[in-house]
Amino acid sequence: MADVAMAHSGLTPPQVGFMQDAANSFRPVYGIAGNFLPGGVVTGNVVSSAYSGSYGLVKTSSALLVTDRTGSIVASFPQPDGPALFAFTQTGEPALAFLPAANALLAWDGAAFNPAPFDPTTLAASAVLSIGQPHWGHAAMIVQRADGLWGVQLQLSTGAIDAQAAIPGITGPILMLTNDELVYSDVNGIVLRSSDRTDLHIKAQLPASFALQQMGDGWIQLRDLGSSRQFAIRTTRNREQYYQLPEGGQ
Amino acid sequence: MIRRLLLCCALVPLGALAQIQVFLFDGTNETPAGVLVNVGSAAPGDTLTTRFHVRNVGEGPEVLQTLSIAGSGFTISLTPLLPYTIAPGSFAEFRVAFNPISIATYSAFLLVNTINITIQGTATPSAGLAVGGSSTLLAAGAVIDFGSVLIGSSNLQTFKLANLNNANIAIVTLLVSGLGFTGPIGAAAPIQLSPGQSVSFQIAFQPQTGQAAQGTLTVNQRSFVLTGQGLAPPLPTASIQLGSNVGTSAQQNNISIPLATASQVSGSGTLTMTFQPSVAGVTDDAAVQFLSGPTRSATVTISPGETAATFGTQSSIAFQTGSTAGTIVFTFTLPNTPPQQLSLIIPPAPIVLDTAGAVRRASNLDVSVTGLDNTYSASQLAFTFYDSTGATIAPGVISVDATAAFHQYFFTSNQTGGQFALLATFPVAGDVTLIAAFDVQISNSVGATKSQTISF
Numbered sequence: 194m195a196d197v198a199m200a201h202s203g204l205t206p207p208q209v210g211f212m213q214d215a216a217n218s219f220r221p222v223y224g225i226a227g228n229f230l231p232g233g234v235v236t237g238n239v240v241s242s243a244y245s246g247s248y249g250l251v252k253t254s255s256a257l258l259v260t261d262r263t264g265s266i267v268a269s270f271p272q273p274d275g276p277a278l279f280a281f282t283q284t285g286e287p288a289l290a291f292l293p294a295a296n297a298l299l300a301w302d303g304a305a306f307n308p309a310p311f312d313p314t315t316l317a318a319s320a321v322l323s324i325g326q327p328h329w330g331h332a333a334m335i336v337q338r339a340d341g342l343w344g345v346q347l348q349l350s351t352g353a354i355d356a357q358a359a360i361p362g363i364t365g366p367i368l369m370l371t372n373d374e375l376v377y378s379d380v381n382g383i384v385l386r387s388s389d390r391t392d393l394h395i396k397a398q399l400p401a402s403f404a405l406q407q408m409g410d411g412w413i414q415l416r417d418l419g420s421s422r423q424f425a426i427r428t429t430r431n432r433e434q435y436y437q438l439p440e441g442g443q
Numbered sequence: 444m445i446r447r448l449l450l451c452c453a454l455v456p457l458g459a460l461a462q463i464q465v466f467l468f469d470g471t472n473e474t475p476a477g478v479l480v481n482v483g484s485a486a487p488g489d490t491l492t493t494r495f496h497v498r499n500v501g502e503g504p505e506v507l508q509t510l511s512i513a514g515s516g517f518t519i520s521l522t523p524l525l526p527y528t529i530a531p532g533s534f535a536e537f538r539v540a541f542n543p544i545s546i547a548t549y550s551a552f553l554l555v556n557t558i559n560i561t562i563q564g565t566a567t568p569s570a571g572l573a574v575g576g577s578s579t580l581l582a583a584g585a586v587i588d589f590g591s592v593l594i595g596s597s598n599l600q601t602f603k604l605a606n607l608n609n610a611n612i613a614i615v616t617l618l619v620s621g622l623g624f625t626g627p628i629g630a631a632a633p634i635q636l637s638p639g640q641s642v643s644f645q646i647a648f649q650p651q652t653g654q655a656a657q658g659t660l661t662v663n664q665r666s667f668v669l670t671g672q673g674l675a676p677p678l679p680t681a682s683i684q685l686g687s688n689v690g691t692s693a694q695q696n697n698i699s700i701p702l703a704t705a706s707q708v709s710g711s712g713t714l715t716m717t718f719q720p721s722v723a724g725v726t727d728d729a730a731v732q733f734l735s736g737p738t739r740s741a742t743v744t745i746s747p748g749e750t751a752a753t754f755g756t757q758s759s760i761a762f763q764t765g766s767t768a769g770t771i772v773f774t775f776t777l778p779n780t781p782p783q784q785l786s787l788i789i790p791p792a793p794i795v796l797d798t799a800g801a802v803r804r805a806s807n808l809d810v811s812v813t814g815l816d817n818t819y820s821a822s823q824l825a826f827t828f829y830d831s832t833g834a835t836i837a838p839g840v841i842s843v844d845a846t847a848a849f850h851q852y853f854f855t856s857n858q859t860g861g862q863f864a865l866l867a868t869f870p871v872a873g874d875v876t877l878i879a880a881f882d883v884q885i886s887n888s889v890g891a892t893k894s895q896t897i898s899f
Contacts, residue, residue, distance in 0.1 A: 202824075202848065207859070225766075225814065227693035437735075439733075
C-alpha cells in the first residue's frame, strides 16, 4: 500500500535547454514550446555544444567543458580548436565526445574525459556525422562512406567494430539520440526515425545548410549555417513540432 | 616732357594708379580690362552680364569710392556698398548688365575710382522664343518649368521660334540637353527664318528619378533653363496579414505585407509590435517578439515588380505571442504614408500544460509540471495518483490552494511571463513503486485544466 500527501512545491521559470546562438555563445533557453526566451550567455567561443536536460557538453576553441543544468562549468579539459560530436547516456549524463580534427574518441568516467581506443581507419569512412552510446561499454557512430551512411557500433574497451549496418536513403545532417532515434531531413522537413524504423515527418521549411545538436530533453536545435536564424525541433512523442528560436537579445 | 608728367601727377593720385586695377572675370580667370571692353552681342530684350574685379595690387588697403556707368543699354547690376575698402591682394566684384532694347551698337563710360573704361556691346537680331500659345517672348536665361511629372510619364511643351526682325535669321544651333529632357521634336537646325516666319518644336520632360531635374535649351548663342520635378510613383497600398488570425498564447505565428498591386518603385518601412497586457499589474511580456532581428521592430523592404514586401530575404516574419493575455498591435509605417495597424488579441485562457512527469525517490514522489497561465491567476492544484491497475491511491484527490504561491511567483521579479515550472514533492507512506501514474488539474480565473493520466 502507498499513501500520498503533498509536502511542498516550488515554482521556477521553465527551461527548454541550452542553445548555441548565432554568435556562438552557449545560453539557456527558457520557456515552453512556442514561447522561448534566450537567457544570458554562459560561455562564448563555442564551436559545438549539446545539452541533455541535465548536463551540457561544450567544445570551445580551446577546451571541452561539462556544465550542469544551471550552465555552471563542472569540468574543463584543454583541447585544440575544432568541432566536436557529443553523446549522453540515457539518463542524460555525459558519455562520449568525438573530436574529428584529432580523430579522438573520449569517454566520460564520471569525473573526466579519457581517450578511448579508436582507429579511424577501421571506419572506412570520410566523416563521422553523429555519435551515441546505445549501451554501456559501446559507442555508436553514424559515418559517411562512399556508398552512403552507415551505423557502426564500437567496443569502447578495444575500439573494435562489433556491428555495422547501412542506413539507406538518408543523407546528412543526421543526429543520433540516446533512445536510438535518428533525426534527419527530407524535402518536406524533419524526419524522426524511431528505433523500430517507423518515420514521423515534421513539416518544415529548412535552411539550405544546417547542423543538428541536442539542446534539451526532447529538444533538438537546428542551426542555420547561412544566417543568424535558429530553430528548435521538439521530439517529445505526440508533441513533435518545428519552431523558430528568437534571435532577439542575442 | 617734365611739364606733362607733373600735370599727370596732379590729376591722378599716384597711389591709385599703382594699386587699383580692373579685371574682367569669366568665373575662373581674370584678364586685365583695357580702356575699351567689348561685352559682346545680345538680342534685344536679353541681358548679357559681364563680371569685373577691382583688385588691390598694392601693399596697403585701398578704398573703392567711385563706381558708375553712363550710357544707354548698360547698368551696373551688382556692386559692393561704397565706399568699400579692399585689402592688399584682395578684390571687389561688380557686374555690368547689357540690356539692349533694339538692334544697334551701344557704348557707355565706366568709371572705377579714377579709371575710365569704355564699354561696348552690340544688339543683334535673333529669333524670338515663346512657349505654347503665348505671345510673350522669353529673354535669354529665362526658366521654363515643366512642372511635376511622375516617373514613367511625360510632359510635352510646345515652343515657337519667330523672326520678328526685318532680315533673315539662321538658326544654326537648336539643342536640348539635360537628364530627362528630350528634343527638339519637330524641328532641327539649321533653320532659315524669313522676316515674320516662325517654326514650332516640342521638348519632352520624362523624369528618370524622383528628383528635381534641370536642362538647357540652346538657340544659337542664347540659352534657356529647363526645369522639372520628377515624382516617384506612390507605393501601392499595403496591408498587414497574419498567418493565423486566431490569437493564443505560446503561439508562433507569422506576418506578411501583401501589396495591392506590383510596386513600381522601391521603398522601405518599419513594422513594429507592441503589447498591452490585459492582466492587471503586468506591463509587458518579453516573449512577445519577432523571432528574427530586433525583438519588436522589423525593417520592411518593397522592391519594384514585387507584390509583397519582404523582411530581409523572407516574404514573412515569424513572431511569438508570449504567455500573457492582452493585445499585440502591429504598426506598419512607410514614409509619407499614414501608418497601418492590426491587432491580435490574446484572450485569457485556461492554463496550458506543456509537460508533466514524475520521479520516484526513496520515500518521495517528485511531480514536475510546466505550463503557462496567461491570466496570472492560477489557484487550485489537484493531484490524483493511481496504481498499475488504474485504481486511485489514498487519500484520493490531493487538493492544494496555490493561489499565494503563484501570485508571488508571477508578480515578484518575474521575467518569463505566465510560464511556470512547478515541482511538487509528495512524501509516500508505503511502497513508492506502487504509484504508477498520476494526473493533475490546475485552475485559474478562466477555468480548470486537467492533464492526461501520466504514467511513469
